[in-house]
Amino acid sequence: MTKTFIRYLPLLLLAVVWEMAARLGWVSSTALPPLTDVVRAWVDMLFDGELLRNSASSLYRIIGGLGLSIVIGTVLGISMAWWKPVNVLLAPIVEIFYPVPKSALIPVTVIWLGYGDGSKILLIFLGCMVPVTIGAFNGARASEQVMVWSARSMGASKLRVLWDVVMPGAMPELLNGIRTALALSFILLVSSELIVAQKGFGYLIGSLGAGGSYDAMYAVVLTVAFLGFAADRIYLAITRRTLAWRAMS
């Protein structure tokens, strides 16, 4: 308990400095509203439902885009590692698509699917597919050849080997790729919502900022930042469980 307290004390100090800087007039209170005002604004928004409405649509977009990219990216990555022709066909495309800064796709997804959920889901899907595919590919390719041979020689069918040997072997790298994708999905979500949207966190931040209610804007910014952090921590906890069997080896 004390240990956790000492560990996170710097964050508390920062919060205190923030409050003092705003209260004592070191900086203008428009640029930095006091933390207590921000908390009050957050509670207000929570009760009038504005925060929940917008977070629901943001979460829907993340789950949709990330979910699609995990399913399709995993299938692509493992097929690329398992069937040579698929690799020959897809590897060059992955290679040229990989370095594209995904945020450049924001205006195009809007041209294709408009201002609503569709364009955000497509953007998150396209952006997150790359790390998932590469993770699945590297993981599946690295699966031990000896294990594959033994399973084959003991009479396992090709598909059986794929499912029972290659998939578990690919897990650590795949899960790592998904973690990258998770972080990327929040970045893409917030950027696209800041630029063009009618609801969601990014939209809320933009419209509150334009309306001059900076305490509420800070509240939403901190909420998004916290959600991104929490999502990563929850994901890590789940991964550790999933990979617990590896600790034996």
Added chain:
Amino acid sequence: MTKDAQETQETRETIHGVPEMLGRLAWRLIWGFARIFSIVALLAAWEILARSHTFTPFQLPALSAVLERIWSDAESGDLAINTALTLYRALAGFLISAVGGIAIGMAMSRNAAANWFFDPIVSVGFPMPKIAFLPVVILWLGVYDTAKVTIIVVDAIFPVIAATVIAIQGVERELIWSARNMGASNRQLLHQVILPAALPQIMTGLQVAMPLSLIVAVVAEMLMGGYGLGGAMMTASRFANSTSVFAGIVEIAVIGYVLIKAMTVIRRRLLIWHPEANAPATA
């Protein structure tokens, strides 16, 4: 080895010459073709789809039209200005993150107080979507280069710090002990033992920070306006000029490709003494 196998082995060695070279050449040609085949097919599909009126030119302008637009941008000089500005911002942000991140990471692994202060900030800040702070940065610093570079640094510095800390922790104790034993000073130890040994992982952190800098540079330009490739794309999309939007994507993609390849080359150069330089490169 049976006698038969031995014979084939010998015959194979005797025809070691012109035919094999031709065979290898043919194989390389086929392989090279296979490598670019899908890219060519993709580009052809783009052109054909666009010309077949399945989509309106607004939804999917033809590849030839997009290339023409890039060419005319290049001729008018807009392309050079926008590219230079975007590159300048992304690279300035990247360099500040690199220097600052390595410095903070080193301070954290050598100084308990620095570690106490920065550790929770890094562990909480790293997974956060820092791009959400963009409006706050605008509020503080306006919409010009300072603000754009600042948000890039805020995003790109965390992977560098984290990689540096992990890299220095991972340096083998034996290396440090032997250097100390041979009378290395603190400075020598840092410059000649710890930093080189930590370099591969620090490079990995930099290789994460580079594309991130470009992603954030583009978003910042889109949101804050002004010159730059992101800003130009946003202006084009406001005027429903989708040819220019697609041209922007191609231009940004090329920059991203060049920067990432450059990082790979730098890595290979810097780590030429490291065993990994001899290992086959992965995708």
